[in-house]
Amino acid sequence: MKPLTRIRSRTAVLAHANIDTDRIIPARFLTTTERTGLGRHAFEDWRYRADGSDDPDFELNRPEARGCRILVAGRNFGCGSSREHAPWALLDFGIQAVLSSEIADIFRSNALKNGLLAVVVSEAEHRWLLDHPGVELSIDVAGSFIELPDGGRFAFELDGFARHCLLQGVDQLGFIRQHADAIDAYEQRVEQAA
Amino acid sequence: MTTPRTLFEKVWDTHQVVAEKADAPAVLYIDLHLVHEVTSPQAFDELRRRELRVRRPDRTLATLDHSTPTLPAAADGTRPYVTPQAEAQVRTLESNCAAFGVELHGWDSDARGIVHVIGPELGATQPGMTIVCGDSHTATHGAFGALAFGIGTTEVGHVLATQCLLQRKPKTFAIHVDNALPADVSAKDLVLHVIATIGVGGGTGHVLEFRGPAIEALSMEERMTVCNMAIEAGARAGMIAPDQTTFDWLKNRPRAPQGDAWNRAVAHWQTLKSDDGARYDREVRIDAATVCPTVTYGTHPGMAAAMDAPVPAAANAQEARALEYMQVRAGKAMAGMPVDVVFVGSCTNSRLPDLRAAAEVLRGRSVAEGVRMLVVPGSESVRRAAEAEGLHEVFTAAGAEWRVPGCSMCIAMNGDLAQPGQLVVSTSNRNFEGRQGKGARTVLASPATAAASAVAGRIADPRTLMNEEQAA
Ligand code: SF4
Numbered sequence: 001m002k003p004l005t006r007i008r009s010r011t012a013v014l015a016h017a018n019i020d021t022d023r024i025i026p027a028r029f030l031t032t033t034e035r036t037g038l039g040r041h042a043f044e045d046w047r048y049r050a051d052g053s054d055d056p057d058f059e060l061n062r063p064e065a066r067g068c069r070i071l072v073a074g075r076n077f078g079c080g081s082s083r084e085h086a087p088w089a090l091l092d093f094g095i096q097a098v099l100s101s102e103i104a105d106i107f108r109s110n111a112l113k114n115g116l117l118a119v120v121v122s123e124a125e126h127r128w129l130l131d132h133p134g135v136e137l138s139i140d141v142a143g144s145f146i147e148l149p150d151g152g153r154f155a156f157e158l159d160g161f162a163r164h165c166l167l168q169g170v171d172q173l174g175f176i177r178q179h180a181d182a183i184d185a186y187e188q189r190v191e192q193a194a
Numbered sequence: 195m196t197t198p199r200t201l202f203e204k205v206w207d208t209h210q211v212v213a214e215k216a217d218a219p220a221v222l223y224i225d226l227h228l229v230h231e232v233t234s235p236q237a238f239d240e241l242r243r244r245e246l247r248v249r250r251p252d253r254t255l256a257t258l259d260h261s262t263p264t265l266p267a268a269a270d271g272t273r274p275y276v277t278p279q280a281e282a283q284v285r286t287l288e289s290n291c292a293a294f295g296v297e298l299h300g301w302d303s304d305a306r307g308i309v310h311v312i313g314p315e316l317g318a319t320q321p322g323m324t325i326v327c328g329d330s331h332t333a334t335h336g337a338f339g340a341l342a343f344g345i346g347t348t349e350v351g352h353v354l355a356t357q358c359l360l361q362r363k364p365k366t367f368a369i370h371v372d373n374a375l376p377a378d379v380s381a382k383d384l385v386l387h388v389i390a391t392i393g394v395g396g397g398t399g400h401v402l403e404f405r406g407p408a409i410e411a412l413s414m415e416e417r418m419t420v421c422n423m424a425i426e427a428g429a430r431a432g433m434i435a436p437d438q439t440t441f442d443w444l445k446n447r448p449r450a451p452q453g454d455a456w457n458r459a460v461a462h463w464q465t466l467k468s469d470d471g472a473r474y475d476r477e478v479r480i481d482a483a484t485v486c487p488t489v490t491y492g493t494h495p496g497m498a499a500a501m502d503a504p505v506p507a508a509a510n511a512q513e514a515r516a517l518e519y520m521q522v523r524a525g526k527a528m529a530g531m532p533v534d535v536v537f538v539g540s541c542t543n544s545r546l547p548d549l550r551a552a553a554e555v556l557r558g559r560s561v562a563e564g565v566r567m568l569v570v571p572g573s574e575s576v577r578r579a580a581e582a583e584g585l586h587e588v589f590t591a592a593g594a595e596w597r598v599p600g601c602s603m604c605i606a607m608n609g610d611l612a613q614p615g616q617l618v619v620s621t622s623n624r625n626f627e628g629r630q631g632k633g634a635r636t637v638l639a640s641p642a643t644a645a646a647s648a649v650a651g652r653i654a655d656p657r658t659l660m661n662e663e664q665a666a
Contacts, residue, residue: 017512018394018494022626027607031261031279033235033286035347045628074512076395079428079494080626082330082344083233102395105364105430106330110346159362160217172348173244176356179212179221183358186211186223194455 001115003169005141007096009069013133014059019073020080021107025089038085039092064134069096072129076100078107078118087111097139099146101126112162113172117141125154141166198469200366201435202401205341205466209324211358219360225323226340227353228309229256229296231287232607233328237351238290246355248294253357255318256291257299258284259308261608264570264597273301276609294354307573307599310334310541314418315575317447321436321463326353331541331623332431333424337417338444339436339466341401344425364430365475367400368468371408373483378657380551381416382543382621382640384408385423386488386498388480394496397429400476403468404434408482414443415545422542423623426495435467487655489528490625490638492516497625498638501529501653519627520635521617528637528653534616536567536594536648537630538641540604543621544572546579548641552621553585555645555656556592562651567594568610570602594648606630619647 029041046058054061060068071090077100078086087110090098097117111118117139121129129135138147141163146154158166165172199207206222214220227250234256241248248254261280267273275281291298299306305316310331313319321339326332330344349359369392375384389396402424404417412420417434424432441460444450451459486500493516499505507524508514517524522531538544538552549571561567569589571577577599580586586596602610604622606629612618614633621644625636639647642656649659 015511016515017510020494020624020626022624022629026628026632027605030232030607031277031283033239033283035236045632076398076428079394080330080624082328082332082346084236084328084346084348087346102398104395104428105398106344106346110348113346113348159219161219161360164217172360173240173352173355176221176352176358176360179358180356182211182221183223183356187357190223 001165001169001171004115004117004166007069007117007139008137009096010134010136011070011072011099011129011132012060012065012068013072013130015074015130017074018076018079021078021083021086022080024078024086025083030083030085032085035088036092038089039094042089042093067094069094070137070139071095071098072133073098073100074130075126076102076104078111079104082106082110084110084114087114087116091116099126099129112166115166117166119146119156119158121146121154121156198471198473200468200472200474201339201403201433201466202341202366203472205322205324206363208322209341214363219362222324222359222361224326224353224357224359225253226313226318226325227254227357228313228325228327228332229254229287229350230259230309230327230329231283232260233347234290234350235283235286236347237328237354238294240351241294241355244355248296248354249357251295251297254296254354255299255313255316256287256296257306257309257312258287258301259599260601260605262600263608264600264602264610266598274609276607280608304574307576308541308544308601310418310422311544311572311576314338314414315447315573317444317450320444320450320459321440322466326359330425331422333429334418334422334541336421336424336431336433337414338440339433339463341431341433343431365400367397367402367429367476368474368478369402369404370477370479371404371406371482372479373481374408374411375482375485378642379485379487380640380642381412381419383488384482384485385420386490386495386638387485389423389427389495390488390498391480392427392478394426394494395428397424397427400429402427402429402432403474404432405468409434410437413547414439415547418545419542423495426623436463487640487643487657489619489643489653490636491520491522491528493519493625493627495623495625495638499528501643501655502527529655531653532617533565533619533647533652535612535618536561536565536644537570537603537618537620537622538644539568539570539572539602540622541572541601542623543641544570544576546576548621549576549580549585550583552641552645553588555642555649555659556594557588559592559649561593561648565648565651567648568597568603569594570597571599573599603630619644619653
């Protein structure tokens with residue numbers, strides 16, 4: 001994973017609450033054995049019309065949303081399944097950060113492991129962000145704050161370990177493997193007790 | 195005196211290889227890792243890239259269920275995969291399991307089935323274990339007093355390579371269910387009622403513990419139905435303390451401990467309950483006696499109500515949109531709504547008692563004209579048991595399709611799906627927009643309600659259907 005320190009972008013807003021992982025990437029695209037290439041199917045059932053053309057009514061198809069790397073989403077974003085295809089699809093689509101007032105557990109954990117910043121802000125800040133699509137934000141990972149164009153800041157909580165991993169590009173599998181001795185000892189203890 | 199602990203805390207504490215610290219999550223040991231074709235290929239690739247082995251193939255169990263066709267193979271052995279890519283995904287799991295020495299219940303196994311159905315059936319799922327799978331409904335195994343939760347593919351790779359996961363300790367949430375469920379009201383109705391009560395994000399960050407007399411009275415299959423849907427309230431996991439019902443169910447299963455080891459295991463399992471005075475981060479009380487046959491009316495499982503009750507008015511724009519998508523009118527009850535497709539299956543409701551409940555309604559009746567009904571057993575062993583009782587004949591005589599095991603219309607990625615606009619009464623666990631096919635409208639329900647709706651051609655209360663005919 002590449003280190004991630006700062007994300008600067010205009011926001012795109014998808015105000016719907018409870019955007020689930022089936023919305024983000026419908027199940028019929030899960031037969032892939034790759035991590036890449038899912039971006040063209042992100043939000044597929046909202047994004048395209050029956051004839052395959054872009055649906056101009058879909059928020060992320062609007063010209064002002066193109067190229068936005070920060071997605072502001074309604075409450076309880078990413079609910080549903082453990083499919084990591086959801087963060088893979090968003091990243092492949094070009095999204096680097098998702099902001100909401102509530103983000104589903106497994107989605108958030110999957111997102112952070114892939115360098116997709118999933119950030120929970122307060123209800124009031126969330127309201128403000130929903131009401132200001134296209135605002136230019138700068139997200140500072142180390143400081144755990146979002147900087148607004150007027151210099152104002154929204155602080156957010158980021159688990160210290162998750163932050164460390166993002167900033168340093170820590171390989172979590174490598175991190176667990178550093179504890180190989182403890183794992184061996186644990187297994188021996190359990191097997192002896194049995 | 196030691197501090198009283200919850201069931202969850204007992205399991206958590208004994209599985210910490212490295213304790214959680216302020217700046218690092220716990221390294222948690224995983225006793226059982228279940229694997230299927232959809233969320234594993236990229237994880238096996240990662241192992242290959244790093245030249246790693248599977249650390250504990252003996253703690254890893256794989257099956258084919260999500261992308262697999264539910265129509266039988268042709269005479270020449272070819273299977274009707276929905277796409278070549280689906281077939282390639284299945285073949286990838288077959289070759290990964292062979293290469294890494296993982297036990298696979300594939301096409302040739304008489305134990306193949308939905309991952310959360312076969313784990314318990316084989317006795318691989320046991321009280322006090324930590325169990326993970328790249329599928330959020332892993333919560334099902336919590337019915338046995340295991341800490342079981344879904345993980346992403348990166349984590350699948352972590353567990354394959356190290357048998358461990360990095361985890362922050364979740365919070366605890368007790369769902370006390372008082373009294374008893376009325377006769378003919380099912381565990382599915384109960385869990386839909388619970389989710390409607392606490393909300394679709396109500397369990398976020400928590401592990402639910404279902405407890406109280408109504409829970410203790412449930413069979414193992416019913417407990418699995420309840421824990422299965424913990425994730426639909428946003429929870430990481432759902433748990434129920436093991437008891438005699440649990441032990442009786444597990445005894446003599448192929449992977450369960452045998453002989454002396456069994457007695458030792460039971461002695462240990464009996465300690466796996468929340469101590470008196472244990473504190474939960476949150477608690478809620480539910481009165482089981484008030485639960486009625488419940489269905490969903492919106493596009494997430496929290497939008498659920500008794501089928502006879504008027505659908506509540508939309509509280510916000512999203513709910514309004516959901517009602518519009520579902521073509522449901524606030525103020526009107528769901529009962530009576532015309533049905534196009536009925537699906538009985540999924541890891542929520544595809545076990546033998548579920549099929550019996552559906553068959554009981556269908557016996558001597560037929561599926562209404564214009565309605566398509568699919569019955570998909572959860573595993574090969576459920577299929578055999580159902581056929582031994584003649585349930586398949588009840589289904590086919592009524593005009594339903596009897597299929598081979600798999601996830602089928604629960605996730606609709608194998609080609610079993612509904613058409614845009616069709617209304618599906620489904621015993622599965624998710625009613626998200628498009629979950630059962632683009633534009634399909636899903637109404638979650640119990641097996642009895644699903645079967646009654648198939649007969650009536652409209653959403654129907656199984657109790658009314660059965661009583662009316664008795665009176666006639
Ligand atoms: S039946 Fe549905 S919920 Fe269960 S494992 Fe299969 S896809 Fe997941």
